[in-house]
Amino acid sequence: MSPVITSKDWAIAYAVQARSDWTAREHLMRFRELPPCHALHFLQMACEKLCKSYLLTKGSKVEDIRHSHAYIEKTLPTILLGWLAKSKNVKNSDKSVLQAKGRQFAREIELLAPAVKDAGRREDNCEYPWDDQHKRVHIPAEDNFKNFQFLDKSFGTIFLKAIQTIIDDHIAEIR
Numbered sequence: 334m335s336p337v338i339t340s341k342d343w344a345i346a347y348a349v350q351a352r353s354d355w356t357a358r359e360h361l362m363r364f365r366e367l368p369p370c371h372a373l374h375f376l377q378m379a380c381e382k383l384c385k386s387y388l389l390t391k392g393s394k395v396e397d398i399r400h401s402h403a404y405i406e407k408t409l410p411t412i413l414l415g416w417l418a419k420s421k422n423v424k425n426s427d428k429s430v431l432q433a434k435g436r437q438f439a440r441e442i443e444l445l446a447p448a449v450k451d452a453g454r455r456e457d458n459c460e461y462p463w464d465d466q467h468k469r470v471h472i473p474a475e476d477n478f479k480n481f482q483f484l485d486k487s488f489g490t491i492f493l494k495a496i497q498t499i500i501d502d503h504i505a506e507i508r
Contacts, residue, residue, distance in 0.1 A: 341507065344389035348504045351382035355500055370473035371460040373481060376457060376493075377405070377445035383500055384408035390507055402448055405443035410435040417497045424492070430488050431495065441480050 358375035361367055364377040384404040389395065398404065413435045417428045443449050457480075458465035462472050483489045 347386035
């Protein structure tokens with residue numbers, strides 16, 4: 334009898350890879366001369382894999398989630414809200430702001446994936462060049478990703494720390 338790969342096996346694999354992507358992002362952040370697209374790419378990948386792992390632990394089927402990138406916008410705020418409800422290390426005022434901004438942050442992170450284009454309204458992404466309505470080609474390595482300046486502000490920093498903690502807590506829960 335051959336072994337069976339379970340949803341839990343996949344959930345663990347996605348979660349551990351999310352942590353690895355997060356660690357790569359952290360290392361890239363130390364090199365300020367690198368374009369922001371690289372750290373944003375690893376942020377997007379870590380969040381996507383965290384969301385897929387979470388969905389698998391909630392009963393989603395592996396074959397339903399393996400080949401899509403559109404999970405962050407809907408799933409990450411749910412994960413964040415659950416974590417905030419349990420967290421004792423985040424001030425209540427910060428929790429309120431994170432709850433309010435979590436969906437916006439998640440949406441922007443999801444749109445970093447080149448496959449997620451918001452019905453053709455958003456071509457910008459952190460991985461591949463794109464063109465705009467003025468027939469200009471944009472290069473991720475030369476883009477300043479203005480939509481992500483929120484990550485450098487206090488609530489962006491709190492949000493990033495929350496995602497890092499959520500990944501680690503999630504792995505501990507499912508292993």
